[in-house]
Amino acid sequence: MSDQMLHAEDGFNGYEEQEDTQEGKYLTFQIAKEEYGIEIRYVTEIIGIQKVTDLPDTPNFVKGVINLRGKVIPVIDVRIRFELPEREYDERTCIIVVNINSTSVGLIVDSVSEVLDIPGEDIEGPPRVNRSGGSRYIQGLGKVGESVKIILNIHRLLFEDEMEQIMESIQE
Amino acid sequence: MSYDGFSSDQEQRDILLGFVEEGREMLDEVEPLLVDLERSADEQGAIDLEMVNTVFRLFHSLKGGAGFLNLHTISGVTHEAETLLDMFRKGTAQLTADHIDLMNRACDFIRELIEQIETEFHDGGHEEDAAEVTKQLKETIQALKNPGNTEPTSAPVPEGDQEENAAEATEPEEVQEEAGSNASVNSEAGTVAMDLEEFQLSMGPEIIKQFTSEGEENLEKAEEALLSLENDPTNTEHVQQAFRAFHSFKGNSGFLGLKDMEKLSHSAESVLEQFRGGGLSPSSKVINLILEIIDFLRNAMNSLSSGKSADIPATPGLIHLLEDFSGAKAKAPAKQPEKEVESKPAAPPPPTPEKEEPKSEDMPSSDSKKPEAKVTEEKKQEAASKTPEKPSGPLKATAKDIKPTPKPQPAKKNVQRQSVRVDVEKLDILLDLVGELVIAEAMVSQNPDIRSLDIPLERFEKSAMQLEKITRDLQDVATSIRMIPLSGTFRRMVRLVRDLSQKAGKKVDFIILGEETEVDKTVIEQITDPLIHIIRNSIDHGLETPEDRGQEGKEPTGKLTLEAKYVGGEVWISVKDDGRGLNRERIVKRASERGLFEGDPESLKDEEVWQFIFQPGFSTAEKVTDVSGRGVGMDVVRRNIENIRGKVDIRSWEGKGSEVVLRLPLTLAIIDGMIIRVGKERYTMPITAIKESIQATPEMVTETMDGQEILRIREQLIPVIRLHKLLEVETDVKRLEDGIITVVENEGRQICLLVDELIGQQQVVIKGLSGFVANHPCVSGCTILGDGDISLILDIAGVIGNSHNSSGAGSGTVGEHQIDKDGVKEHAE
Incomplete structure (x- = not known):
């Protein structure tokens, strides 16, 4: 039995190592005037905006579902999630497909910028002033040169409050 | 624990898992046989040698496998069970219900161990339980050996060894040899040989196949x-191998009397x-x-x-x-x-x-x-x-x-030896891929780019048709791979019926029909629990005690039939008993106590009354027995069956019995759908739910003061749900007469759905919605249409249920619905 445990641990270490190489890398994108970043390890792919099928009775930021090469995945509009005014989609609008807890979800953003290395020491904690609104999704603030990137806590972005309720209702 | 000679842990685990799988199958086979054995012993006063032999063989294989894998607990228990069986086989002991109980317990114990092996890869940690089970078995064996003292088998120690030896041997000649060596048992050897003769004639196809x-x-x-x-x-290795092969072959054929x-x-x-x-x-x-x-x-x-x-x-x-x-x-x-x-x-x-x-x-x-x-x-x-x-x-x-x-x-050569064990996961992937192929095929052949070309497409059409045909065939085959016969599930019920009927003190003749019927594996997984609940209900509530039956002029032994058959595109599994039937009055009383309906109970149809028993917590039982009465059962039944898009029908005849029919789809992955349009969105409805589609005329419509529209279709008054309101879609079709009215039905309730347009009928591959958003009661999933767009599949049960819950626009409560039906009745008269 001890052998098995060892193997399991090996596997785990391997996984960790793989993630290590992605440590400190962030995909940045733009919404309204600000630049945001999410950890690259969650990102599966980036696609252009495509036809979204409406789902009835979902929170307003859940735009619906898209057909990603035969897989049906839900998409959420990050703008609406941040309680920012809605805006028409254009050719720069992108869907970032992320995978968390083996669930694929698409994030609609105004435009995708680049992949950046932001070392840990350049990241500061989230602002402590305003915990309401969109700022509760902030994991930290990354300083890159003169600019500041808002690093998002993707778990909170996807699963907090309303999302939790949804998840609960599914599990019932 | 070390297994010398195995190249890796993985391999060893695979072998153990193989054993787990086989062990389960064997136990599944043994249990009904034990019950049969008991019955034959009961009825004919003699045991069926064929059955004993089969049980013996199964225990023996289990023991062999366990021994090989160093699973000492299992091999120990099976060994004792085998010894016990051997005594019945040779007729030195009389089989009673207690023995069967004991062996059933041994089976249960082994099953537990097997479950442990599946997760922990060893069978240790149950030494005490094992000792208990073996002790019981040993005591029984000892008790069987000693009482008479007139039999030549009474000399305990050496004879016991000899018996064990014989128990190991699968070759009947060994048994006969032993018998031959002992003059006083000679006559018995004769009967063994004779039984083997008969045995050969009565060999079932299952045994022959094996x-x-x-x-x-x-x-x-x-x-x-x-x-x-x-x-x-x-x-010499080759000689050994050939020898062993012939030896096994000899053993098997000898066993079957060939x-x-x-x-x-x-x-x-x-x-x-x-x-x-x-x-x-x-x-x-x-x-x-x-x-x-x-x-x-x-x-x-x-x-x-x-x-x-x-x-x-x-x-x-x-x-x-x-x-x-x-x-x-x-x-x-x-x-x-x-x-x-x-x-x-x-x-x-x-x-x-x-x-x-x-x-x-x-x-x-x-x-x-x-x-x-x-x-x-x-x-x-x-x-x-x-x-x-x-x-x-x-x-x-x-x-x-x-x-x-x-x-x-x-020509006959190919008849046998055709099965391959495949990981279910692989089959799931295969089916997924085929599903995607079906979608991709539709996307290609119905591609709007091609459609918009202004040139003749004869050759393309031809190839596309070919592709479509192959895709459909492939889909059929892939689906059929996942189909397995119900026999395994059904046989498990034999044991259940036996245990329950004993507990309830009722005599039950359990008849199984159509166990060869094949259904999707997922369906099988989902119906085991419902079947257990239904059978429990039948035995506990439905069937009467022998005395009661006698008073009613029925046979003292109740009849319980479990049957599976194909009906249209469905598989029907029915559990039918000839007991007292459902008690309408009691159900109605309980239902009104619980406020499940209002109005005159006489107006309820039987089928509506029966639906009440599916309510969670609904029970008419005055007392809760340890078998049933808590009212959980039928709720579970319905939920499980609805999960796999099945239906439950109940029929009952006062004093004559009742029948529960599970109506299941053949496959879960594909449905016949009707694509409809509402506004810009296209939705899919299961064809099976649609009763008819009509164009409404103004004189058909009645609007109640709270805005509920009701359509009169021939003699029926059916409430209307505007799909665009329910699903919050914008559309230009605002008047009932402008759209199409689709009458859908679920569990006897009908409702009219207003849609903009019917697009067409099509087989669709069901895709689950991501866990993230799959919470809408009216949507059961989605499918990808030919042009790559997603179409949500409407859950008609949800649509009807939802309309009853929400009090706003487009609603028709159940109460109203039932009153409507009253109205209908009056109209009809």
Whole structure:
């Protein structure tokens, strides 16, 4: 039995190592005037905006579902999630497909910028002033040169409050 | 724990998991047999030897497998069970319900262990329980041995050993041999032989199938070994292998009373024994002869599996030929199976191999079993990768040349040995991929780019049609792969019925029909619990006690029928009893107490009344027994069945019985859908839910003061739901007359849905919505249409239910609905 445990641990270490190489890398994108970043390890792919099928009775930021090469995945509009005014989609609008807890979800953003290395020491904690609104999704603030990137806590972005309720209702 | 010789943990785990799977199957098989045994013992006063043998064999295989894998707890328990069984087999003890209980307990215990092995890969940690079970078994065995003291079997210690030895041997000749050595049991040996005769006649197709597939494997192994031996005559490993294969084959055929096969394989074994002992060198002539024998055995097996006699007329001639090679020495053993008495003194050479086998099995943990079993594992794989025709092709020709007596039946060859064990996960992936292929195919052939081309597309259309046909065929095949017969599930119910009926003190005649009906694997997983609940209900509430039945002029034994059959595109599984039926008054009373309906109970139709029992917590039982009465059961039934898009129908006849029918879809992945349009969105409805579609006219519409629209369709008044309101879609179709009215039905409730347009009927592949958003009660999933767009699949039950919950626009409450029906009745009168 001890052998098995060892193997399991090996596997785990391997996984960790793989993630290590992605440590400190962030995909940045733009919404309204600000630049945001999410950890690259969650990102599966980036696609252009495509036809979204409406789902009835979902929170307003859940735009619906898209057909990603035969897989049906839900998409959420990050703008609406941040309680920012809605805006028409254009050719720069992108869907970032992320995978968390083996669930694929698409994030609609105004435009995708680049992949950046932001070392840990350049990241500061989230602002402590305003915990309401969109700022509760902030994991930290990354300083890159003169600019500041808002690093998002993707778990909170996807699963907090309303999302939790949804998840609960599914599990019932 | 160490398993020498295994190349890796993974391999070892795979082998253990294989054992788990096999073990489960065997237990599933044993349990109903035990129940049958008990019944036959009850009714005829004698046990069915065939059944005992089968049970014995299953326990024996389980023990063998467990011993090989060092699963001592399991092998210990099975060993005792086997010993007990052997006493019944030989008629030295009378089988009673207690014994069956005991063995059932042993089965339960083994099942627990197997479950543990599945997750923890060992069977340790249950030593106390195991000791308890073995102790009970041992005590029973001891008790059975001692009471009479008139039987010759009463000398406890040595006799016990002897019995154990006999218990190991699967060959009936061994049993007979032993019987022959003891004059006082001679008559018994006679009955054993006779029973075997009958046994052969009554062999079920299941047993024959098992025998032939095993036999084919053994023969292939022997053949392979012989061919290698021909090239490498000094290698004793090949001789051993062939010997073992023949030995197993002999054992099996002997077990089934297939005399000719047994004799032939026995004489082949004797010749091989001489190779082994160095008394004879394996010349190609001898090998050819043995190969011919293999062909004869094969042909006999083929005719057996096609329902004909397995006799081999050429047997004496072939044995004679073999004896010519092996000389006088082999003569006596060759005749052995024919005359047991004679064989006893003349036996010296052959007992060596025969005794070796039982001994090695006697100690499950001993090493001597390991190599054999391992070889078997390896060979199985080899054998599987080979087509059966290949090795036998050229040999068949020689067989024909020399002895044309039994006609080879090459056409029948392919009948047997066709199953391959595949991981379910792989099948799921396959089905997923096929589903995607179906979508991709539609996306290509209905591609809007192609449609918009302004040129003739004849050739394209032709190819597209071809592609479509192949895709459909592939889909059918992929779906059918996941279909497995219900027999396994049904057989598990046999045990359940027995236990429950005993507990409830009721006599039940349990009849199973249509167990060969195949359904999707997921369906099978989902129906086990519902079936248990329904059967429980039938026995606990439906069937009466023998006394009550007597008073009502019924047979004291209740009848419970479990039946499966195909009806249209569905599989119907029905549980029917001839008990007292559902008590309408009590159900109505409970329902009104719980406020499940208002108004006059007389107006409720029977089927509406029966629906109440599906309510969670609904129970009419005055007292809660440990079997049922808590009211959880039928709720579980309905939920499970709805999960797999099935339906539950209840029929009941006061005083005459009741029937619960589970109506299940054949497959879960694909439905016949009607694509409809509302605004810009397209939705899919299951065709099965749609009753009709009509165009409304203004005079059909009635609007109540709260805005609920009701349509009169012929004599029925049906509330309307505007889909665009329900699903919050914008559309131009605002008047009922402008759109299409689709009448849908679920569980006897009808509702009119207003849609913009019917687009068409189409088979759709169901995709689950991501867990993230799959929470809408009206949407059961989605599908991808030909142009790549997603269409949500409407859950009609949800739509109807939702309309009843929400009080806003587009709602029609159930109360209203029922009053509507009253209205209908009045109209009709």
